[in-house]
Amino acid sequence: MSGYQSEVSMKDDDERSHPFRDSQQDVATARTIPDTPQTRAPAYRLAFADNEFLLREELRPVRLQLELLKPQMIMDARGIRSTIVMFGGARIPAPDHRDQARTPQLAELSHYYEEARRFAFLMTERSLKSYGTENVICTGGGPGVMEAGNLGAHEAGGTSIGLSIVLPHEQAPNAYVTPDLCFNFHYFAIRKMHFLMRARAVTVFPGGFGTMDELFETLTLIQTGRMKRIPFILFGTQFWHKVIDWQALADAGTISPEDLDLISFVETADEAVAIIDNWEEPCP
Numbered sequence: 001m002s003g004y005q006s007e008v009s010m011k012d013d014d015e016r017s018h019p020f021r022d023s024q025q026d027v028a029t030a031r032t033i034p035d036t037p038q039t040r041a042p043a044y045r046l047a048f049a050d051n052e053f054l055l056r057e058e059l060r061p062v063r064l065q066l067e068l069l070k071p072q073m074i075m076d077a078r079g080i081r082s083t084i085v086m087f088g089g090a091r092i093p094a095p096d097h098r099d100q101a102r103t104p105q106l107a108e109l110s111h112y113y114e115e116a117r118r119f120a121f122l123m124t125e126r127s128l129k130s131y132g133t134e135n136v137i138c139t140g141g142g143p144g145v146m147e148a149g150n151l152g153a154h155e156a157g158g159t160s161i162g163l164s165i166v167l168p169h170e171q172a173p174n175a176y177v178t179p180d181l182c183f184n185f186h187y188f189a190i191r192k193m194h195f196l197m198r199a200r201a202v203t204v205f206p207g208g209f210g211t212m213d214e215l216f217e218t219l220t221l222i223q224t225g226r227m228k229r230i231p232f233i234l235f236g237t238q239f240w241h242k243v244i245d246w247q248a249l250a251d252a253g254t255i256s257p258e259d260l261d262l263i264s265f266v267e268t269a270d271e272a273v274a275i276i277d278n279w280e281e282p283c284p
Helices: 003-015 023-030 057-077 095-100 104-108 111-128 145-155 188-197 209-223 237-243 246-252 257-262 269-277
Strands: 083-087 136-139 160-165 182-185 199-204 232-235 264-266
Touching: 057 182, 057 188, 083 111, 083 145, 083 188, 083 209, 095 111, 111 136, 111 145, 111 232, 111 269, 136 145, 145 160, 160 188, 182 188, 188 199, 188 209, 199 209, 199 269, 209 232, 209 257, 232 269, 237 264, 246 257, 264 269
Parallel strands: 083 136, 083 199, 136 160, 160 182, 199 232, 232 264
Antiparallel strands: none
């Protein structure tokens, strides 16, 4: 071992919080052991370095914990304290691509791409005042509204988070997510936890089943007191009143009339920013 390597090794040892060998050292050592029938057997592999073992059905609780921990540790290391969540449809095109929309109605929704981009730009300007620790844009990392959110943050010179999930027809994250904050999930439940754990505000743009799943889970957590009340902003008054008859729920008694006050409807980025800027914590 050279003097430099020895110095680095001693420094690494000194920075550890315990006197035992590091797990990475043992993984490296295990790769150099003699090749014998015993060392080739799956049983001999280090458990934490054995993908076949980690992917067993019985290890699901461990995998759930890992999906919770990895993004948590990375965002903690980056000092991210609060996020601005942007939910919305992957199929909504940018205005200059509206001619590629599947339906005329979808083409009409393309202006929300621009509103999402502008909203993310404005919120990222605020985020930069905290050196990127507060009000960090957080999207699902995909196309459509998600891309617009990450694009706006990128144009403002800030960072943004992308929480992707493995789907049967996998596609790469959009090009504007900050690479070091681009995460991939197997479990929808853990992904949704990370959307909301740091959320200072939630915005929802027109979208489909996935967007509605995120909308109603968030709304249910707030309504039931499992999550503190924060700005919950729906872009597209006409769209959301057409696809969901909110008043009918209150009239039927399946929700309380005051539950409708949990939702704010807006059309523009400036309206949404004003709601967040003027937000006052409700009395418990």
